[in-house]
Amino acid sequence: MPARRPAPLKIPLAAASVLVASLCIAPAAHAAPGNPGTPRYGPGTAGVGDPYFPLAGNGGIDVLHYDLDLDYTPPAAGAPLTGELQGVATIDLVATQDLRSFNLDLRGLTATQVVVGGKAMAFSQDDKELVVSPRPKLKAGAQTEVVVTYGGTTTRPEDIEGALYGWVTTADGAMVVNEPDGAPTWFPANDHPTDKASYSFEITVPEGLVAVANGLLQGSETSAGRTTWLWDAPDPMAAYLATATVGDFALSQYTAANGTPIIDAIDADLIPENRDITNASLALTGEMLTFFEERYGPYPFIAYGAIVDDDSVGYALETQTRSFFSRVAREGTVAHELSHQWMGNHVSPERWSDIWLNEGWATYSEWLWSEDQGRATAEESFQEVLAIPADDEFWETVVRDPGPFGIFSGAVYDRGAATLHALRGEIGDDAFFALAKTWVAEFGGGTASTDDFIALSESVSGQQLDAFFDVWLAAPTKPVSW
Numbered sequence: 001m002p003a004r005r006p007a008p009l010k011i012p013l014a015a016a017s018v019l020v021a022s023l024c025i026a027p028a029a030h031a032a033p034g035n036p037g038t039p040r041y042g043p044g045t046a047g048v049g050d051p052y053f054p055l056a057g058n059g060g061i062d063v064l065h066y067d068l069d070l071d072y073t074p075p076a077a078g079a080p081l082t083g084e085l086q087g088v089a090t091i092d093l094v095a096t097q098d099l100r101s102f103n104l105d106l107r108g109l110t111a112t113q114v115v116v117g118g119k120a121m122a123f124s125q126d127d128k129e130l131v132v133s134p135r136p137k138l139k140a141g142a143q144t145e146v147v148v149t150y151g152g153t154t155t156r157p158e159d160i161e162g163a164l165y166g167w168v169t170t171a172d173g174a175m176v177v178n179e180p181d182g183a184p185t186w187f188p189a190n191d192h193p194t195d196k197a198s199y200s201f202e203i204t205v206p207e208g209l210v211a212v213a214n215g216l217l218q219g220s221e222t223s224a225g226r227t228t229w230l231w232d233a234p235d236p237m238a239a240y241l242a243t244a245t246v247g248d249f250a251l252s253q254y255t256a257a258n259g260t261p262i263i264d265a266i267d268a269d270l271i272p273e274n275r276d277i278t279n280a281s282l283a284l285t286g287e288m289l290t291f292f293e294e295r296y297g298p299y300p301f302i303a304y305g306a307i308v309d310d311d312s313v314g315y316a317l318e319t320q321t322r323s324f325f326s327r328v329a330r331e332g333t334v335a336h337e338l339s340h341q342w343m344g345n346h347v348s349p350e351r352w353s354d355i356w357l358n359e360g361w362a363t364y365s366e367w368l369w370s371e372d373q374g375r376a377t378a379e380e381s382f383q384e385v386l387a388i389p390a391d392d393e394f395w396e397t398v399v400r401d402p403g404p405f406g407i408f409s410g411a412v413y414d415r416g417a418a419t420l421h422a423l424r425g426e427i428g429d430d431a432f433f434a435l436a437k438t439w440v441a442e443f444g445g446g447t448a449s450t451d452d453f454i455a456l457s458e459s460v461s462g463q464q465l466d467a468f469f470d471v472w473l474a475a476p477t478k479p480v481s482w
Ligand code: ARG
Pocket: 159, 163, 164, 165, 179, 180, 315, 316, 317, 318, 336, 337, 359, 408
């Protein structure tokens, strides 16, 4: 076999400091002197190079599938909100470079064993990263199975802005919502949208509780006072969209008019007023599926449904195939989270700075639904945004680069939606809705950036739109002409 020259290590600039840190953990191997053809096995970087979340994701690996076997005990009645979680994550991955070590993101839980290719391996863990040193080392292109046994006490984690996220322990279970980087609070992950994978779940909880994950329910088995819930989610999914929510849920299943199986999980403890609002809103799911299919193309996943918990993280999340709602599911939010299945989940942000592509589209989808239902028109919603005074700090957010603390700011949602409405005016209805469908068809299953969106807008419309997008997405001022 001819000796192979190692490919140069490609390191995104923003990950450089992270690399230095990981080099300290696992120094890069050097080619043996006198044997220059030996592959140079290095460490995978500790992050994929997302400037907003430098440690999110991991270099050098591509996860194909996560099988998450979880055993969870919620707090005892009246006890503080902590639970006990034990997990075995079986992760099928491919090395994308010659690796002497690679990282997985894991926070607040302790790994006790890591098996690679059937053999126990050396590993180390700090507060954010699990570093695995497989032997034999992994050659670029090699597929292997990594089994991580881990566990610990669950709490109520918060994101950098102080919002609850991740595995949020509740009185009767857990609310599990991970955007943007909360997945590592409950499983070892390559936690970045650029690495989508399929998932399967076996979640064991005390008998009487229900564990709700993504995709289709395969069944449940009860023995010795504990029930294991089996879920299968074969559609490629970013880690922030995975869930394994546990609670006192009533499951209801039906098939929507477009053929999609719907599984809703409604907390038995919702207050009556919220239950009524929730039931009325979720009853519109089938009609909304058809509405968004007409605008964005076929629904991209094998199932859908809602989880409505009686506790609150303070927001809803477009958990893939099973949107999560805190305490109540209101009609506008139901439309918002459903539209994210196309815009955000099927086409996901390449970098967290591209978040307006999720939230702008989902907010615009609410506007379109409202108009269709005979309430405010999209134009009226647009004019409401334009009515915000020019000196309001709302206009200071650079929508295409809102900063890590601004990814869920009002401007990302409302100026994002206004950008789409203004674009529709600029290129016309035909080009705009062709753009929406082409966007989903072209980038579905993967990720896309703001530059991808601008380029596609220009090619679909045949118009030069740089100045337009500068005014709407890049200027920290209120658009006056475009
Ligand atoms: N993507 C969610 C929505 O717009 C909001 C998520 C907020 N997450 C957070 N960590 N604050 O529906």
